Amino acid sequence: MHKGTLKQILLITDGCSNQGEDPVAVAALAREQGITVNVIGVLDRFDSEDGRGLQEVEGIAAAGGGISQIVQTRQLSQTVQMVTKQAMTQTIKGVINRELQDILGESETVEDLPPEKRGKVMEVVDELGETMDLDVCILVDTSASMKAKLPTVREALQDLSMSLSARMGNNQFCLYLFPGKRKQAQKVTAWTSDIGNVERTFEKIGTHGVTPTGPALKEAVKSFSQLSKKNLLFHDEAYDDGPR
Numbered sequence: 001m002h003k004g005t006l007k008q009i010l011l012i013t014d015g016c017s018n019q020g021e022d023p024v025a026v027a028a029l030a031r032e033q034g035i036t037v038n039v040i041g042v043l044d045r046f047d048s049e050d051g052r053g054l055q056e057v058e059g060i061a062a063a064g065g066g067i068s069q070i071v072q073t074r075q076l077s078q079t080v081q082m083v084t085k086q087a088m089t090q091t092i093k094g095v096i097n098r099e100l101q102d103i104l105g106e107s108e109t110v111e112d113l114p115p116e117k118r119g120k121v122m123e124v125v126d127e128l129g130e131t132m133d134l135d136v137c138i139l140v141d142t143s144a145s146m147k148a149k150l151p152t153v154r155e156a157l158q159d160l161s162m163s164l165s166a167r168m169g170n171n172q173f174c175l176y177l178f179p180g181k182r183k184q185a186q187k188v189t190a191w192t193s194d195i196g197n198v199e200r201t202f203e204k205i206g207t208h209g210v211t212p213t214g215p216a217l218k219e220a221v222k223s224f225s226q227l228s229k230k231n232l233l234f235h236d237e238a239y240d241d242g243p244r
Contacts, residue, residue: 004095004132004133005132005133005134005135006036006088006091006092006132006133006134006135007034007035007036007135007224008035008036008037008038008066008084008087008088008091008134008135008136008137009030009035009036009037009038009064009066009136009137009139009217009220009221010038010040010080010083010084010136010137010138010139011037011038011039011040011060011139011141011213011216011217011220012039012040012042012076012080012138012139012140012141012153012156013039013040013041013042013057013140013141013146013211013213014041014042014043014053014141014143014145014146014149015053015141015143015145015146015211016052016053016056016211017056017211017212017213017214018210018211018212019179019184019210019211019212019214019215020184020212020213020214020215021214021215021218022214023056023059023060023213023214023217024056024059024060024063025063025214026214026217026218026221027060027061027063027064027066027217028063028064029221030064030217030220030221031063031064031065033221033224035064035221035224036064036065036066036087036090036091037060037061037063037064037065037066037217038061038064038066038067038068038083038084038087039057039058039060039061039064039066039067039068039069040057040068040069040071040076040079040080040083041053041054041057041068041069041070041071042071042072042073042076042146042149042152042153043057043070043071054070056213057070060213060217065091065094066087066090067083067086067087067090069082069083073148073149073152074152076149076152076153076155076156077152077155077156077159078159079156080156080157080159080160081156081159081160081163084136084160084164085129085163088129088132088134089125089126089129092125092128092129092132093110093125096110096121096124096125097109097110110122110125130167130168130169131167131168131169132169133169133170133171133172134164134167134169134170134171134172135172135173135191135224135227136171136172136173136174137173137174137175137176137220137223137224138157138173138174138175138176138198139175139176139177139178139185139216139217139220140153140175140176140177140178141178141211141213142177142178142179142205142206142207142208143178143179143207143208143209143210143211144207144208144209146207147207150202150205150207151202153202154199154202157195157198157199157202158196158199160195161195161196161199164195170193171193171195172191172192172193172227173189173191173192173193173195173198174187174189174190174191174192174198174223174227175187175188175189175198175201176188176216176219176220176223177205178211178212178213178215178216178219179208179209179210179211179212179216181206181208184212184215184216184219185212185215185216185218185219185220187219187223188201188205189201191223191226191227
């Protein structure tokens, strides 16, 4: 099968959106464009007593075809790695299931295969998880209630960098914060293969009041179009500089 590129938005938030578009609707739009939306809800007990935060985290991930996970702050580091890898596996299995349906009919999925064949398919899934290119737009809630949690977010991204560095596929990352200083979402790190640039940015981050999750997701979706244009330009320049 064609390897292609896995596209993910990794949303890290601790609360309910309260400004702009419905984030669940924007996540559904992202999914239509081949972008998986994964959500990590950093919800300590006092954050989630009314259940709204939990419902939104689960709703965004479901609409975006991704994974949601609720964690205590101290568990965030290992959870960021787990969610990123689980989402990769889920996305690849989805692609394989679609190809199986084209070959074997609508009702056939990986889970329907005999154990031996299923094992071979999962070997392919694991291999693709190591070799496919991975683009991750990291979207971090910097509303006022996240202030004490941001150092842990930084540590989590550092650990994610280490866990992905052994992959054979290319990794690219960008970082958006919401709310931004002058707008609802702010790009603070352009697309880069060095997640260390993303992690180091956290030394200068401040927090603000509102939580415009929908508009922030919209900006994250746009970032993938910008990356595609950048890659196309790079490809054209490389072709132009080639042998005549």
